[in-house]
Amino acid sequence: MRATSNIIAYLQAAPLMAVLATFLIAPIFMIVIVSFWGATEFSIYPAFQFDNYAFLFGSPVTYKVFFATFKYAFITWVFTLTIGFTVAYFLAFHVRTQTMQTALFLLCTIPFLTSNIIRMISWIPFLGRNGIANQALISWGIIDEPLEWLLYSDFSVILAFVHLYTLFMVVPIFNTMMRIDRSFIEAAYDNGASGLQTLWHVIIPLTKPGIMIGTIFVVTLVMGDFITVRFMSGSQKANVGRLISNDISLLQYPSAAATAVVLLVTVLLVIGILLRFVNIRKEL
Amino acid sequence: MTNGCDLELINLTKKYGDALAVDRINAHFKAGQYVCLLGPSGCGKSSTLRMIAGHEDVTDGSIVLDGFDVSYLPPAKRGTAMMFQNYALFPHLSVRDNAAFSLRMKGQDKATRYAVADELLEMVDMSALADRLPSQLSGGQQQRVALARALVTKPKVLLLDEPLSALDPFLRVRMRTELKKLQRELGITFIHVTHGQDEALALGDELVVMNNAVIEQSGPARDVWSTPKTEFVARFMGGHNVITFEGEKAALRADDVRFGAEGLPATITSIEYQGAHFALNTRTQAGEDILALMPDEVFFDTPKKPGDAVSLTWDEGRLHRLQT
Numbered sequence: 001m002r003a004t005s006n007i008i009a010y011l012q013a014a015p016l017m018a019v020l021a022t023f024l025i026a027p028i029f030m031i032v033i034v035s036f037w038g039a040t041e042f043s044i045y046p047a048f049q050f051d052n053y054a055f056l057f058g059s060p061v062t063y064k065v066f067f068a069t070f071k072y073a074f075i076t077w078v079f080t081l082t083i084g085f086t087v088a089y090f091l092a093f094h095v096r097t098q099t100m101q102t103a104l105f106l107l108c109t110i111p112f113l114t115s116n117i118i119r120m121i122s123w124i125p126f127l128g129r130n131g132i133a134n135q136a137l138i139s140w141g142i143i144d145e146p147l148e149w150l151l152y153s154d155f156s157v158i159l160a161f162v163h164l165y166t167l168f169m170v171v172p173i174f175n176t177m178m179r180i181d182r183s184f185i186e187a188a189y190d191n192g193a194s195g196l197q198t199l200w201h202v203i204i205p206l207t208k209p210g211i212m213i214g215t216i217f218v219v220t221l222v223m224g225d226f227i228t229v230r231f232m233s234g235s236q237k238a239n240v241g242r243l244i245s246n247d248i249s250l251l252q253y254p255s256a257a258a259t260a261v262v263l264l265v266t267v268l269l270v271i272g273i274l275l276r277f278v279n280i281r282k283e284l
Numbered sequence: 285m286t287n288g289c290d291l292e293l294i295n296l297t298k299k300y301g302d303a304l305a306v307d308r309i310n311a312h313f314k315a316g317q318y319v320c321l322l323g324p325s326g327c328g329k330s331s332t333l334r335m336i337a338g339h340e341d342v343t344d345g346s347i348v349l350d351g352f353d354v355s356y357l358p359p360a361k362r363g364t365a366m367m368f369q370n371y372a373l374f375p376h377l378s379v380r381d382n383a384a385f386s387l388r389m390k391g392q393d394k395a396t397r398y399a400v401a402d403e404l405l406e407m408v409d410m411s412a413l414a415d416r417l418p419s420q421l422s423g424g425q426q427q428r429v430a431l432a433r434a435l436v437t438k439p440k441v442l443l444l445d446e447p448l449s450a451l452d453p454f455l456r457v458r459m460r461t462e463l464k465k466l467q468r469e470l471g472i473t474f475i476h477v478t479h480g481q482d483e484a485l486a487l488g489d490e491l492v493v494m495n496n497a498v499i500e501q502s503g504p505a506r507d508v509w510s511t512p513k514t515e516f517v518a519r520f521m522g523g524h525n526v527i528t529f530e531g532e533k534a535a536l537r538a539d540d541v542r543f544g545a546e547g548l549p550a551t552i553t554s555i556e557y558q559g560a561h562f563a564l565n566t567r568t569q570a571g572e573d574i575l576a577l578m579p580d581e582v583f584f585d586t587p588k589k590p591g592d593a594v595s596l597t598w599d600e601g602r603l604h605r606l607q608t
Contacts, residue, residue, distance in 0.1 A: 186339050187372035191386035191437065192360030201388070205376040 028264070035257035044253055052258035062243075062259075066266070069239040072154075072229070073222040076161040080218050081211065083162070084169025088210075089203070091170075092177035093185075105174070108167055120160050120231055127151040127159075152234035160232045165221055169214035176210025177203070212278040216271055223267050289315040289363070289440040291336070291473060295345035298331045305331040307497040308345065313475070313490060315440075318467050320488030320505075321477045324520070328497040330445060333477045337366040337443050350440060360386070365439035369446045371430035373418035380405065380414040383432040404432040408466075424455045431466070442467075444476045448483060460486055481521050485509060493517050510537075515606050525574045526606065533606045538563075540602040541576035543586070547597035550574060552590050566594060 038047040056062050087108065095101045111119055126132045127150040134146040149155050180203065188198040204211075226241025240263045247256035291313045298306040306328040313319050321329040334340035336347055338359035346355045354362040373382050380401050381388075387397035405411045408428035418426055427447060434442055447463070448456045464487055467474045478484055484491050485505055492502040493516075501513045512518035515526050518535040525536045539561075550566040553573075562583040564576045574596060588594065 181370070181372065183368045183370060183372040184374060187366075187368055187374070187433075188385070188389075190337065190339070190359045190366050191389055191433065193385075193389045197389050201385075202374060205374075 031257045031260055034254055035261045037254040037257075039252055039254045044251075052255050053262075055255070056258055056262060065238050065240055065243050068237065069223055069241075072158060072161065072239060073219050075158050076165065076222045077215060077218055079158070079162045080166045080169040081215070083166050084173055084214060085207075085211070087166075087170050088173035088177055088207075089199075091174055092180075093203075108170060111163075112167065116164060117227065117231070119164060120228055123156065123160055123163070123232070124151060127156055152232070152236055154233070154237060156232040157229055157237060160228050161222055161225070164228065165218045168217035168221065169211075172213035172217070173207055173210040176207050180206050208278045212274060215274060219270060219274075220267055223263065223270075289350040289473065290348075291315075291441055291475075292348040293332070293336075293345070294348060296332065296335060296342065296347065297344035298328070298335060298340065299343045304497050306335070309494075309497075309499050311492060311499065311502060313473055315473055316471045317473055317489045318464065318487055319473065319475045319490045319492065320484035321475060321492050321494060322481060322484040322488075322520075323479065323494035323500075325479060327494040329477045329479075329492075329494045332494070333366075333443050333445055333475060336441070336475065337364055338362055339366070360437070363440040364443055365434035365437045365441075366443040366445065367427075367430050367434045367447055370450060371418075371426045373426055373429055373433070375418055378415050378417060379410060379421070379429050382418065382429055383414075383436055385433060386437045400436060401432070404435055405429075407435075408432045423451050424459060427451070427459060435470070439472065441473045441475060444474060446477055446479070448478070448480075456483075463487065485521075493520060495520070511604055513607050515608075518606060523577075527568075527572050527574060528570065529603055533608060535604045535606055536574075536598060536602060538575040539577040540598045541574060542597050543576070543578075543588075543594045544597035545595065547595035548574075550594055550596050552588055552592045552594060554590055555588065564588065566596065568596075 034044075035052055036048045036050070038045050038049055038051060091101055091104055095104060124131075128134070129146045129148070129151070131151070133150055134143075137143045138146065184202055184206070185198055188202045193201065223239075224241060226239065226245045229237055229239045229242055230245075240259065244256045244259050244263070247253070247259065293309055293311045295308045295310060296306055297304075297308050309328075309332065321332060323329045331340055335342050335355075338354075338357065342355045346353050348354070349363055354364075359366070374385065377385065380398060383405055384397040384401035387400060402411060402414065405414055408431050410425060410428045410432065413421065413425065418429065421429065427450075444463075448459055451459060460483060463474070463476075476484075476487060488505045490502065491505050491508040493500045493508060495516050501508055501517045508517065509521055509523075512521055512524060512535050515533050515535075518524040518526050523538050525538055525541065526533055527536060528534075548568055550568045552564055552566050554565045556563040556565075557580075559580070561580055562578045564578060566574050566576060568574060576596065
């Protein structure tokens with residue numbers, strides 16, 4: 001009896017296991033294997049050597065590019081968190097009716113009806129040398145020369161990241177905020193807390209799990225990205241994703257795999273550190 | 285015990301849109317009393333309490349505490365403190381930090397506020413668990429912490445919103461004793477909202493019975509119980525029969541009803557043993573139900589059974605006219 005029920009339980013879990021094994025575990029496993037292979041200009045060959053890693057860790061470019069990746073992730077995180085928290089706070093605590101909440105929330109998701117690339121590229125005519133932004137600023141007399149740093153710069157990359165990923169911050173924070181019992185806020189008010197004190201001592205601590213989930217989304221998305229950096233910097237800036245994509249376009253698969261493994265480990269470490277701070281389990 | 289902190293409600297009104305939740309109520313509570321606001325759900329008792337606390341805007345009228353109109357002051361400036369129905373303890377703060385919350389908001393340093401908080405936790409007998417989180421406490425313990433947190437602000441009036449409703453019956457009776465004891469020791473006014481008449485009688489020096497947004501009757505607990513003014517109060521407080529007597533509604537306490545040789549003819553419809561006494565439901569020829577409570581000894585001496593014809597009598601003056 002017990003054995004059969006065990007078998008049934010395994011069978012029930014089997015489809016999910018099969019999906020995960022095929023589409024998650026096997027590819028990662030293969031990437032790890034390939035990262036130890038060797039490559040010449042025109043071929044790759046199976047081997048078990050540390051050349052790829054030695055080259056990666058020996059090159060100053062790697063450290064620069066990883067630093068740039070962390071920089072993008074951090075700055076994007078600061079902006080998405082500030083904007084996302086504000087929007088979620090407004091939706092959760094200032095919009096009274098649920099219909100209005102749902103309507104405004106759907107409004108936030110409308111940009112997501114178009115693809116990432118289109119949303120990104122639509123910034124280019126706006127920010128370009130003769131784009132709307134520069135022309136408007138010149139015609140208002142605020143600047144005399146077009147601003148060079150608006151497009152193809154760290155500014156435009158981070159702008160696009162913030163635009164693309166703020167909603168990933170809004171959703172989990174809004175979700176956590178909606179679960180905060182309103183009587184906590186009344187109790188804080190009853191105990192003499194001002195609006196800001198309530199925000200700092202009650203709402204932010206209780207929203208931490210949502211902030212953490214949003215942070216994980218944004219950090220992993222930004223650290224794994226390559227297309228945004230390429231388009232918005234006009235191929236002038238690099239992050240780890242671009243390093244990998246360059247290797248691939250040069251058919252240097254083992255080297256790309258090694259970089260991918262290092263990036264994966266880095267991202268996992270970052271998430272591991274984040275999870276040390278906040279327990280998100282009750283949110284899942 | 286009087287320290288002059290009387291609480292007065294003057295024409296206090298609350299409207300939600302067009303719906304009238306509280307309709308021009310007037311009340312005067314002397315300082316240091318245990319007041320129970322009593323009524324069925326939706327009668328306006330919670331709105332009244334929340335207006336006194338400052339968590340609900342006053343539509344019209346005033347709340348006067350200690351001679352000052354506090355109707356438009358923020359909750360913390362009124363001299364009131366509220367204990368919430370679900371206690372609303374901050375889940376991310378320890379028991380001690382919860383109790384010290386209002387002092388922290390005032391900017392007192394850690395040592396000072398912990399000293400005061402510990403004193404209050406000692407009073408509610410929660411010192412031993414001061415480092416725990418609220419989720420690690422039982423319902424009764426959470427309530428003690430909520431009490432300590434409310435009392436840290438040194439309120440003149442403590443407002444309790446159905447404080448015992450979340451507890452199991454056994455704990456409810458125990459906490460009720462402790463609430464009463466605490467109120468006597470502190471000597472401040474407690475205003476306690478409840479829908480249970482037994483709780484109100486057990487605790488309240490002063491009862492305020494509300495129904496349909498107005499006060500049906502207020503006064504000392506004994507007066508409200510023994511001389512209900514209206515049919516609603518008589519029925520809500522329980523233990524009373526409302527009968528038509530000489531064309532007018534009158535209240536008659538169930539334990540005043542006796543079976544005699546002559547009187548109002550009625551038939552017993554059901555009998556319930558309740559330990560100390562028997563509850564006998566009877567129906568008169570006019571079709572009115574009358575409950576008679578009979579001490580168990582009397583019942584065993586003269587047993588009755590459903591279907592028996594009886595005559596109901598009561599002593600002169602026990603029948604009590606009701607206002608319509």
